[in-house]
Amino acid sequence: MxxxxxxxxxxxxxxxxxxxxxxxxxxxxxxxxxxxxxxxxxxxxxxxxxxxxxxxxxxxxxxxxxxxxxxxxxxxxxxxxxxxxxxxxxxxxxxxxxxxxxxxxxxxxxxxxxxxxPFVGVMQAINSILVSESVGHLQQADAATRAMAAELAHGASLDRILDVLAGTTGSAVKLTSPWGVILGNAVPEGHNPHPADLAADQARDSPAAQSADDAGAPAGGQDHLEEVAGEKLVTVDIAVRGVLMGRLEVRVPEGADAGLAHVAGERAVDILGLALLQHTPPGLHALAGAELMRAVLTSAPEWRLEQLAPGAGFPASSPAVVAAVHAASPQKLRGAMEALLGAHRIPNAAYLDEAELVVMIGLPCTDTAAERRQLLASLRELEGDHDAVISVGPLAGGVAEAAWSLAEARRALEVRQLRRRTASARRRSYPARGLVVIDAGDVAVESLALTALDASARDAFVHRQLRALLDHDVQRQSQLLETLQVWLDSGCNTAQSARELHLERQSMHHRLQRIFELCGGDPRGTGRLAALHLAARLAGLP
Incomplete structure (x- = not known):
């Protein structure tokens, strides 16, 4: 396509x-x-x-x-x-x-x-070609899926089921566990495996690879297409009820249709998932973790969460946090997070719900706040090149509060997106690309405002406190609101604010003096300080 x-x-x-x-x-x-x-x-x-x-x-x-x-x-x-x-x-x-x-x-x-x-004409001309090609790919892929389903119904092996896919795509196909151990493979007639592929197969079948599989060290990636040794490699993750069961690899030789391989691989996910359930069913722990996360996502009753928690490794009363993750490659990030948590023997359960990855993380009952801070620091140092935002919810006193922690994590993502839009409207760049880790506790004020105040009440409060300053920013194209926000968030530390804003100390003092003039004087030591801080935090919300 x-x-x-x-x-x-x-x-x-x-x-x-x-x-x-x-x-x-x-x-x-x-x-x-x-x-x-x-x-x-x-x-x-x-x-x-x-x-x-x-x-x-x-x-x-x-x-x-x-x-x-x-x-x-x-x-x-x-x-x-x-x-x-x-x-x-x-x-x-x-x-x-x-x-x-x-x-x-x-x-x-x-x-x-x-x-x-005319851009409309360009899009119609090119996209019609792409759509026509897509229809042909879907027809071929669906025919292959029906043939694979027939083989599965007759009790065929994984190799035989994969042989149908290999014949349709004209490519070598391989099904591996999430940790790289080969579960089945097939090649089309007349196909000679690439030497690099043979070497990789031997490495994955080695005792060391089998040990890694037994140890449960995850490694994952979303379906994607990449160049490998002159050939194109299509990979598609196979998940069943939220549990990552395996990965399909389609090695497309030069001259073959990589688009068809990609579509056929995606259409084969359900059939291969059923085949994996027959041949290599997931462990009870993985199933319990997936079921627990589905219960959290659907806000199931407390008794149901407490019933499922022990099977997934979570004592019902143990503290936990829930993270909401939006990532370009959620399975890749999932593998990195599970590797980090597993290395420190931290209980966790993950579930990929469409484009959102949700992870519940257990914490010890002692020194819980410090452990949560350490978790945030460790997530910020995750290895790998990740384009993702991880929002860590507040501390839940037990699994019964997990849905609330998830809701707060999602609301923190919403606040971040609102701030990005506000920065764009003011034609300012918004930092934080690559891997971003958000502490939902840092936006508790905004979260409360979004849930307890309607938009008109928030807007009225902001304008009562900051109208003169906001008008000044619009008329002079200045950045006094941003300066006030940074200064208040720093605890009114002028030197630190100047460093964050990349300003000279004298320039920072001049800005603050102008802000004080517009806001009725220096708010330090007065009751107006809290009101100004609240208004500045709410100013980025619509």
Whole structure:
């Protein structure tokens, strides 16, 4: 379900724009494009899946700050966008050199569209090709799935079931445990396994690999496509009722259709899950953990949670926290988190619910607050390159409070997203990319406001306390609200605030003096300090 970038640029619908490719130091003509999308929104990255050719008219970019342009490019690159096409001329005579340099730094191809073309026509022309190809892939994949189901119904082995998939895709396929031990494999007729693949198989079947499997050291990754030794490798995780059971690997040789392999692999997940249940059913501990997390997600009655907890390794009355995780590759991050917690013998249970990973983590009954702080520090130092946000909920006194801890963790994610939108509206870059760990306790005030106050009451309170300051920021394009927020959050520490804002001490003092004039004087030592702090925290909420 993809078309090479070079073919898209040569298509008459886009060639009319006289495209100029600014490649990031590598040949990108063969890079697959999964879809063509058009948007002027600079915070579009979280709404994309990766593999898109993004068309941009340049209107919003023309008025954006250099920092915002850089963040835009970085976010798209981290999201895995295939290329960014920008129309130049008019309000944006050329693509800013600093923006092109940032794109090269992050490996994002940028296409300069030097003539005007209707984006709607481009999207219709290219996406219709992609849709037609998708329909053909789905038909072939469904035929393969029906054949695999027939084999399963007749008691066939994993190798025989995989042989159907290998014949459909023309590729070598392999099913492994989550820890890499081979459970079954198959190759199409006339296929010679790649030497690197044979070496990997031997390594995975070694006693050391078998020991790792018995020890339960997880390693995971979401379904994806990558280049391996000149071939394309499609991997798809096989999960059954929230328990990761195995991983399907499809090694696509040169000339075969990687798109078909990807679709067929995804469509085969349910059949392979049933096959794994027959041949290698999960342990009781894993099933109990998944059932407990489903109960937490559905806010089951307390008695049900307390009934399920011991089987998953959680004493019913033991303290715990629940983390909500949004990640580009949730299974990969799940493996890293489970490895970290397992190494410290910390009880945990995880469940992947669509795009959200939810993890419950047990804590000792003594020195619990310190253990929670250490957990946050350890999560921030997780090994690996993760594009994710981990929100850790407040301490639950027992499993009966787990749903509340999860709700607070999710609300902290909501507050972060609201702050990102506010920063974007003010044309300011928002920090924290890559792996971000949020302590839900840090946004307890915002959480309370979102649940206890309606939007009109919050807005009225903020304007009563900060109206003059907010008007000043709008009229002068100043950043006094941000300065006040940082200063109050630091405990009114002027030196620390200046460092965080990258200001000279004298500049910081000047800003504070202006803030005091607009807010009725220095609030320190008065009852107004708490009100100002609350208003500043609520100012980022809609």
């Amino acid at each position: 993809s078309v090479p970038l070079g073919e898209i640029l040569a298509h008459p619908a886009l060639a009319a724009a006289d495209p100029l490719l600014h490649a990031p130091g590598r040949d990108v003509a063969a890079d697959p494009v999964r879809w063509v999308h058009s948007s002027e929104v600079l915070d579009i990255a979280p709404l994309l899946r990766g593999g898109e050719l993004l068309l941009c008219g340049g209107i919003t970019l023309a008025g954006a700050t250099p920092d915002k342009r850089a963040a835009y490019v970085q976010d798209l690159a981290q999201r895995g966008v295939a290329a960014l096409a920008i129309e130049t001329g008019g309000v944006l005579p050329e693509i800013p050199p600093a923006m092109l340099e940032k794109a090269r730094e992050h490996g994002l191809p940028v296409v300069e569209l030097r003539e005007v073309v």
